[in-house]
Amino acid sequence: MKNIYSETREDLETYFLSMGEKKFKAVQVLEWLYQKREPNLENWSNIKKELREKIAHDFAFTMPKIIKREQDELTEKYLIELADNEHIEAVLMRHDYGNSVCVSSQVGCNMGCAFCESGRLKKIRNLETYEMVCQILLIEKLIEERISSIVIMGIGEPLDNYENVIRFIKIINDAKAIAIGARHITLSTCGLIPQIKQLMTLPLQINLAISLHASNNDLRSQLMQVNKAYNLDILIDTIKEYIDKTNRRVTIEYVMLNNVNDGIKNAEELARLLRGLNVYVNLIPYNETNHLEFKKSNHSQIMKFYDTLKKNKINVTIRKEFGSKISAACGQLRSKEVN
Numbered sequence: 001m002k003n004i005y006s007e008t009r010e011d012l013e014t015y016f017l018s019m020g021e022k023k024f025k026a027v028q029v030l031e032w033l034y035q036k037r038e039p040n041l042e043n044w045s046n047i048k049k050e051l052r053e054k055i056a057h058d059f060a061f062t063m064p065k066i067i068k069r070e071q072d073e074l075t076e077k078y079l080i081e082l083a084d085n086e087h088i089e090a091v092l093m094r095h096d097y098g099n100s101v102c103v104s105s106q107v108g109c110n111m112g113c114a115f116c117e118s119g120r121l122k123k124i125r126n127l128e129t130y131e132m133v134c135q136i137l138l139i140e141k142l143i144e145e146r147i148s149s150i151v152i153m154g155i156g157e158p159l160d161n162y163e164n165v166i167r168f169i170k171i172i173n174d175a176k177a178i179a180i181g182a183r184h185i186t187l188s189t190c191g192l193i194p195q196i197k198q199l200m201t202l203p204l205q206i207n208l209a210i211s212l213h214a215s216n217n218d219l220r221s222q223l224m225q226v227n228k229a230y231n232l233d234i235l236i237d238t239i240k241e242y243i244d245k246t247n248r249r250v251t252i253e254y255v256m257l258n259n260v261n262d263g264i265k266n267a268e269e270l271a272r273l274l275r276g277l278n279v280y281v282n283l284i285p286y287n288e289t290n291h292l293e294f295k296k297s298n299h300s301q302i303m304k305f306y307d308t309l310k311k312n313k314i315n316v317t318i319r320k321e322f323g324s325k326i327s328a329a330c331g332q333l334r335s336k337e338v339n
């Protein structure tokens with residue numbers, strides 16, 4: 001049975017039209033679910049009883065559960081249990097401009113990036129749309145605050161779960177549902193080319209972030225398996241095409257690994273690769289994990305790298321560090337079964 005929180009406005013419109021009901025019922029349902037946050041159908045006073053019964057019969061209203069909450073000053077991490085007893089994590093970050101949530105898109109991940117903890121558990125399955133939507137609903141309910149931005153940067157490769165992730169974005173972006181502006185939604189990918197090409201044809205003004213992490217193909221292939229399928233040349237061409245088509249600036253993520261990809265030569269090489277592109281580079285201080293041998297670059301090395309990019313006229317920022325004390329930082333999320 002379909003879950004109601006997986007349904008976009010168009011899905012609900014099709015549903016209502018197919019049984020001879022008015023299309024605006026779809027908006028009424030979204031308003032009950034997302035604006036009034038009233039999951040109890042019996043209280044849906046503007047929808048007649050027979051129709052409510054039909055909806056109750058056709059859709060599940062179940063949600064995953066938050067089973068553990070860990071906090072440090074600006075970050076909270078949640079362990080979420082899914083209906084089939086799989087687990088994922090989501091992270092809340094408190095910024096001065098509002099709350100953002102880092103959402104997971106799969107149970108495990110098959111992309112096999114050498115430095116990432118999440119990928120140590122191979123993909124078990126894609127998340128359903130409602131399992132992503134509910135990460136937001138559950139957190140908002142728990143903290144009794146609104147979330148103003150979303151990054152799809154948790155466990156999983158979102159473009160390896162393309163259909164469900166796009167439906168998730170449509171629902172959170174819908175003005176009658178969660179109403180998070182597209183410019184406050186960022187999708188991060190390791191670089192699945194066919195899906196990036198598909199994404200650029202959609203009328204969604206979301207931010208795209210690309211996990212680049214290396215300045216040449218040899219290095220990138222060592223760090224990221226995906227580079228063997230879609231290498232840097234194809235990736236850079238696709239980013240160009242994306243920018244031309246969408247007129248949107250793309251974020252380049254570059255995790256700083258001590259003595260691996262953080263040399264001045266790498267910075268110069270990266271600058272050449274990105275010259276003239278409407279991108280900005282986000283340098284990510286590496287978060288060490290117990291299981292992987294990579295070390296974080298020291299601060300002065302990060303600053304040298306930063307300065308080299310600046311000198312070469314590349315826009316660059318250093319990602320603010322969140323949540324490393326509670327293993328909630330980039331690349332530290334996992335499902336609890338992994339030791």
Ligand code: SAH
Binds near residue numbers: 331
């Ligand atoms: N699969 C997507 C979404 C994950 S986003 C992607 O690859 O983009 C998580 C981001 O954190 C990615 O840029 C990832 O490369 C980076 N990352 C992974 N492990 C990390 C770690 N230990 N420290 C810092 N960043 C890490």
